[in-house]
Amino acid sequence: MRAATYDRYTSELGDLRVRDLPEPKIFPGTVQIEVRAAGVNPVDWKLMSGALDPMIDAIFPVIPGWDVAGTVVATGVDTPEFAVGDEVLAYARKDVLHAGTFAELVTVSAAHVARKPPELPWEQAGALPLAGGTALRTLDLLEVTADDTVLIHAAAGGVGSLGVQIARARGARVLGTASERNHDFLRDLGAEPVAYGEGVVDRIRELAPDGVQAVADFVGGQLDTTLAVLAAGGRHASIADGSVTEHGGRSVWVRPDGAHTQRLADLAAEGALVVPVSATFSLEEVAEAFAAGQSGHTRGKNVIVL
Numbered sequence: 001m002r003a004a005t006y007d008r009y010t011s012e013l014g015d016l017r018v019r020d021l022p023e024p025k026i027f028p029g030t031v032q033i034e035v036r037a038a039g040v041n042p043v044d045w046k047l048m049s050g051a052l053d054p055m056i057d058a059i060f061p062v063i064p065g066w067d068v069a070g071t072v073v074a075t076g077v078d079t080p081e082f083a084v085g086d087e088v089l090a091y092a093r094k095d096v097l098h099a100g101t102f103a104e105l106v107t108v109s110a111a112h113v114a115r116k117p118p119e120l121p122w123e124q125a126g127a128l129p130l131a132g133g134t135a136l137r138t139l140d141l142l143e144v145t146a147d148d149t150v151l152i153h154a155a156a157g158g159v160g161s162l163g164v165q166i167a168r169a170r171g172a173r174v175l176g177t178a179s180e181r182n183h184d185f186l187r188d189l190g191a192e193p194v195a196y197g198e199g200v201v202d203r204i205r206e207l208a209p210d211g212v213q214a215v216a217d218f219v220g221g222q223l224d225t226t227l228a229v230l231a232a233g234g235r236h237a238s239i240a241d242g243s244v245t246e247h248g249g250r251s252v253w254v255r256p257d258g259a260h261t262q263r264l265a266d267l268a269a270e271g272a273l274v275v276p277v278s279a280t281f282s283l284e285e286v287a288e289a290f291a292a293g294q295s296g297h298t299r300g301k302n303v304i305v306l
Contacts, residue, residue: 003103004286004304005061008214008275010048013287016048021063024099024107032074032084033090037126038101039067040281040289040302041158043120047097058097064286065101065304069116069125071089076156079110087116089265091129091256102234102286102304103219106155114262117269124268124275127158127301130254132264132275134239135218139170142235144216146171151204151212151229154219155181155191156300159239161276163216164191169272175207182299185276190247202228223249230247276300 003021026032044064047051069089072082082088090113094103100103100107116125144150150167154160165175168190176191177200183193194203204212204225211231217223220240227247230236237250245251254260267273278300282288288300 001106002283003063003239004065004283006048006062009048009053009058009223009304011045011049016064016100016287016290018284018286019061021061021103023105026074026076026107028031028077029079030076030107030111031072031079031088032107033068033070033088033113034070034073034105035069035101035103035306036304038065038069038304039064039127039130040286040293040304041130042293043130045290056095056097062097063100063103063105065106066091067126067129068092068106069122069288070106071127073105076110082110082113088113089116089129089261090114090124090258091133091172091254091261093130093256102283104306110258110260110306112261113258114265115269117265120265123277123280123303123305125265126305127275127277127303128264128268129261131301132162132166132273133254133257133260134252135166135216136157136260136264138218138237138239138252139166141237141250141252142216144170144172144214144229148213149173149175149208151208151226152176152191153215153217153222153225154178154299155186155193156299157218158276158298160216160220161185161189161300162220162273164189165273166267167216169267175204175212185299201225201228201243217244225245232241244260245272253299267293278302280305282302282306
């Protein structure tokens, strides 16, 4: 099968190359998926650089990619919940960095797989699991309800744009920080935009004089702003700043969970969640997709399509 790979920890995107590799084995309790789309996430190039080596081992060559949407082409023993031909999506992270989703085929634990609704386009399905799962996990931990005003840092990004929609689906009022070029985009999602930069605390307090009940930090480096606008008894969480735990916040890392992903897919099927896709790339263009993400100017998600 064809797959994008790298042979060592590196930050050189030119070290990514497409090669032919053996098809992955099908273990008991797994499904083999023919990949149609796979979302690109910041963790992909962080893993490639070795920045997360203390957390996860690697067996080279590594196929990057943790998101997948595609069609089941084979099932392992004791996998009654899926059949060949099923359209599915999954957050496909494994315990060892090796057999990722930027490939023609990937084998995934059935417990991590959800059914793709017919209404959900392939590109959106492939981009949804990790970013959507991170947003959903964060808002679950914050116990966001219709009684809350929620501040989302980096609201126009891949995780933030989904977090805005999930919070709005719960009836919450949402304020979202973003550059001014993304303010109309946030308004379309149902958020009240707030410009980054000097004076951001004052701008948030103009909209929420009594403070906000919950803050979801999807970029890091926002703790001072968060604490300055958080109402008494408010809750906050970050996916990129572990120091929040020293100030009563929650540090978030999402686990693969098919039921969790199914909740996202069902929201999309109901029309409550649309995955903004910034651009699509071929398997041969993984390096370009990483570069686009690293630029910091992506609105929504970049997706590898096969």
